[in-house]
Amino acid sequence: MSHYLGIDLGGTTIKFAIVREDGEIVANDRIMTDGEDGHGNVIARMIETAKNLTVANADTPVEAIGVAVPGVIDMVNGISIFLPNLPGDWPNVPVTEPISRALNKPAWLINDVRAFTLAELTFGAARGVNTGIFYAVGTGIGGGVVAHGKLNLGVGGAGGELGHMIVNANGPECGCGNRGCIEAYAAGPAIIGEANRRIVMGETTTLRDKIGDDLNKMVPELVEEAAEEGDKEAQEVLEYAGFHFGLGIAGAISALAPEVVVLGGGVVKPHGFFWKQIEQSARSHCHVTEIDRVQFRPSHFSYEAGVVGAALWSREVESGRVVPAR
Numbered sequence: 001m002s003h004y005l006g007i008d009l010g011g012t013t014i015k016f017a018i019v020r021e022d023g024e025i026v027a028n029d030r031i032m033t034d035g036e037d038g039h040g041n042v043i044a045r046m047i048e049t050a051k052n053l054t055v056a057n058a059d060t061p062v063e064a065i066g067v068a069v070p071g072v073i074d075m076v077n078g079i080s081i082f083l084p085n086l087p088g089d090w091p092n093v094p095v096t097e098p099i100s101r102a103l104n105k106p107a108w109l110i111n112d113v114r115a116f117t118l119a120e121l122t123f124g125a126a127r128g129v130n131t132g133i134f135y136a137v138g139t140g141i142g143g144g145v146v147a148h149g150k151l152n153l154g155v156g157g158a159g160g161e162l163g164h165m166i167v168n169a170n171g172p173e174c175g176c177g178n179r180g181c182i183e184a185y186a187a188g189p190a191i192i193g194e195a196n197r198r199i200v201m202g203e204t205t206t207l208r209d210k211i212g213d214d215l216n217k218m219v220p221e222l223v224e225e226a227a228e229e230g231d232k233e234a235q236e237v238l239e240y241a242g243f244h245f246g247l248g249i250a251g252a253i254s255a256l257a258p259e260v261v262v263l264g265g266g267v268v269k270p271h272g273f274f275w276k277q278i279e280q281s282a283r284s285h286c287h288v289t290e291i292d293r294v295q296f297r298p299s300h301f302s303y304e305a306g307v308v309g310a311a312l313w314s315r316e317v318e319s320g321r322v323v324p325a326r
């Protein structure tokens with residue numbers, strides 16, 4: 001069986017995996033991104049780690065390389081255009097060309113959540129699905145769309161930015177420049193901000209003890225934990241975020257009538273308190289879709305979805321099954 005190298009560039013870490021064509025990870029590695037070094041140094045370290053991994057696994061040589069990055073890209077030329085979570089934003093940086101040259105293999109670029117979607121469609125939670133919508137909830141809310149059994153790319157591969165569906169024109173500011181996107185209500189920073197606001201306001205909550213009175217220690221996982229233990233304030237934080245997130249999902253469900261909604265990323269625990277708020281809001285705001293036929297499923301690959309999807313993207317392009325979107 002053939003093998004492909006996936007590289008997933010994140011704001012904090014860069015993940016690497018040699019992926020067999022049936023989706024199995026045969027070797028992997030991970031380094032810190034240290035984005036403040038500048039894109040030249042980050043790419044140099046990507047190349048070094050990728051080389052070491054392929055040399056150490058010479059018995060499973062890779063056919064091609066897929067690189068997933070968090071932001072706006074030129075898929076055809078392998079150039080990053082705007083990566084808002086990385087210092088310097090990486091405008092017009094050739095990403096795949098130096099990697100391809102150093103490893104002497106073709107390399108292809110894809111948005112990280114399109115990669116997540118491709119992995120879940122091909123070997124994960126949405127295998128065999130005809131129509132699906134995908135959300136990866138972390139620092140932001142990334143999205144993806146599958147239609148007619150295929151990853152929907154759209155103009156420039158930017159199709160499926162479901163985290164930027166606006167549910168309130170007067171809502172909180174979003175990193176994209178709009179107001180009231182679901183990302184501004186329900187991604188990690190929004191939950192942390194609202195939980196900390198309630199502590200500062202002097203509300204009674206177990207969250208205060210969980211963070212030892214240090215607001216910098218607040219993470220969405222603690223809010224989920226407190227909510228499941230019955231903490232009213234934590235529950236309200238997630239009810240509010242989940243309500244707005246669900247409105248956005250309901251809009252996407254009405255547009256596409258998907259068989260599945262896949263939720264992944266560290267902020268949404270499968271079938272936990274936050275999950276239930278999201279699903280309940282989405283279901284109760286759909287009146288033109290047979291909502292009982294729509295399933296909510298957790299991501300199968302979780303943190304590895306991006307790196308597996310990147311590898312699969314290079315397989316798809318090299319096989320001629322897809323072409324990068326202009």
Ligand SMILES: [Zn+2]
Pocket residue numbers: 163164165174175176177178181183
């Ligand atoms: Zn937005």
